Amino acid sequence: MASVLNISAYLFTQIADPAALRPVLRERAVARGxxxxxxxxxxxxxLFLAGGADDLRAFVDELRADARFASLTTKESWSSEQPFQRMLVKHKREIIRMDRPTVRPAAGRAPAVDPATLRRWLEQGRDDRGRDVVLLDTRNAFEVDRGAFAGxxxxxxxxxxxxxxxxxxHRDELVGKTVVSYCTGxxxxxxxALHLRDEGIDALQLEGGILGYFEQVGGAxxxxxxxxxxxxxxxDPRLAPVG
Structure with missing residues (x-):
């Protein structure tokens, strides 16, 4: 029986004191198991967390009580066993390292396309402006090898x-097309998407990544x-573990 709740979430938001916040969040998480x-x-x-549903959702609610994290959204899935060995809270230079300081999502997001709209575009073979749609996988090669959007x-x-x-x-291959960048979450x-737009490419991000797509429209x-x-x-597209 799948009794362990798994969540993934992220939010680009200004945190002036990440080092000071680190022990606070670890203590809260450990206290809830x-x-x-x-x-x-x-x-x-x-964040990527797993535990009892009530404890995990309470942790997220407490996190959202901080104005900096009020708009945090989570993606949920279930497993029969705890998929993590320990509780880690790390202070990093970037939550996802790109080494491009001018790319600052907290200052403004790139436009996004929701999963249902992307599925419709893929089925009709073009976007709503009649332009070619290019799906661009931004993940590492070993992740792509496990599964990806067709084409x-x-x-x-x-x-x-x-x-x-x-x-x-590869910039010239993308100019003049609607590029949808996607990743796991x-x-x-x-x-x-922000970097692509800085380079003059009409790029959108897939809202919620692959996991959000699975959750809303399945594996089409x-x-x-x-x-x-x-x-x-x-x-898998049902968000069930496959091992």
Missing amino acids: LKGTILLAEEGIN AVDWRIERFTQFPDAVAA GIRCEKA HFEGECFVFDERIAV
Whole structure:
């Protein structure tokens, strides 16, 4: 029976004191019996947690009581076992490292496309302006190998810091098209879309990433499974662990 609630969430928001916040959040999480990882940086928060449903949701509610995290949204899935070994809270320079200080999502998000609209675009073969739609996978190559959208562009990057150089090398292939950047849960594709737009490319981010797409419309146009960074290894379009 799937009795362990798993959540993933992130939010780009200004945090002036990430080092000071670190022990506070760890104490709260441990007190509720949660396990997983929370990343904190001046640019925001990224978390992957699992535990009892009541305790986990109460932790999130308490986090949202802080005005900085009021708009945090979570993606939920279930597993029969705890997929994490311990509770870690880390202070990082970036919650997702890109090494591009000018890319600051907290100052303004890139435009997004919701899962239902993307599915419709893929089925009709164009966006609502009649333009070609290019799905751009911003994940690392080993993640893509587990599953991806059919026909998506994959630059075989090994780490996200390589993404800007890949954009420079392939920019001309994307200009004049509607580019939808996607990733696991939204965090990479949010930064990716901003960088693409800085380079003159008409880019949107997939709202909620692959997990949000699975949750809202299932696995249409997606081949395989979605890699996740815990002991579940991957989830299918029903958000069920596949090992």
